[in-house]
Amino acid sequence: MTRRTVPLIIGFLAGTIVLGKYFLPQNAFLDSLGTDVVNWRTIVAAFALGLGAVNLLGTHTMRIARKEKGWDASIVLLASLVTFTAIGLFKGTTSPVYQWGFNYLYQPIYSGISSLLAFMITSASYRSFRFKDWQSGVLMLGAVIVMLGQVGIGELLFRGLPAVSSWIMAVPNTAGMRGIAIGGALGAIALSLRVILGLERGYLGGGQ
Amino acid sequence: MADTVGTYLSGLLIVACFSYLFKENRAFTYAEHLYVGFAAAQAIVLGWSNIKEMGLDPLRQGKFILVIPLVLGVLLYARYYKPLSHLARFPLAFMMGAAAGVTITGVIDAQLVAQVKATMLPMTNLNNVVMVLGTASTLAFFLFIPIGKKAEGVKAANGFGAGNLVRNLGRATIMLAFGSSYGYTVMARLSYLVARLQFLFGRIIPLIPD
Structure with a gap:
């Protein structure tokens, strides 16, 4: 009973209270309770972040202890994790030392890896843009027009290309993405309802 | 001084990232692990500040109800203590339930009603016609049109092939949307790359004049 049913009841109550705040006529008690539940979720989720850190610490400490492949990189990870956690907790994220780390360590690696994707995505487009049927033709045409429309050479080739590119982004792209967004929203609502009603219980894990 | 060291360190880290293009190597792996460590540290600091500001501080001021989320x-x-590991399901269920509620309320407003409302356009010009038919056919393609072997019966079932027409229109819209999004992403990533190269060859190795 406590192992499966109680969690399902807790999930049902949490979901119903949040939904009640939104759908039922305004009620001070329900409003405050709904807001509380949403805030409590943020607090519990903050504890879950710690769980992730504990897992990361455990995995990399074991890797170093066993001298597995790449253990030296694990030292870098742990050093960075421990150092910046300590600085963040004791000196604050606005302290000059933390900001130095953010600006000169975190940001360059983030932008470096992000720009690496330019190479990956270009090689992916070389492999995927093949004129096999009309659908792949439309896919390729859309991509080529938008890419050429954003660089100077596109305008040199055909004066109206930037305008066509903007139109594709503003109209057919919005239409397609909107259809996908509406379909996704319906799916998200259905899945969320299943979670609240206890029909979706995979997150509880296996066993009793 | 710290800024100068930082600038050169940034340059080294960017080169370490780019070295992956040759092959996976130590410099890239170190940079990658440094990034993951910093990102995890950021998450921990953010999590702790949430616990402190939303839980512990109000609790100290007498809001004892906050004992529940804590x-x-x-x-x-x-979960790390086997005899009590099943208790870890309680907070998990609470988070999932509350998240499901928040998702429904958020999605209904921002994604469903707003998007449907924005599609209700008068069919008086080409843009509006493309927008309405494109959105409707994309939605129909995802939700109602059978694909694969089941698609064979579509034409026979409706007699004049309206199913096929909607399917093809939906596919064309999706392909154009995906293709243009892909092209846009390529250009965005390239501008990231250009910015990094400008930094490397402008500030670290001054080949590009300011």
């Missing part, structure tokens, strides 16, 4: 949060760690 206890639920601590229960997440019960």
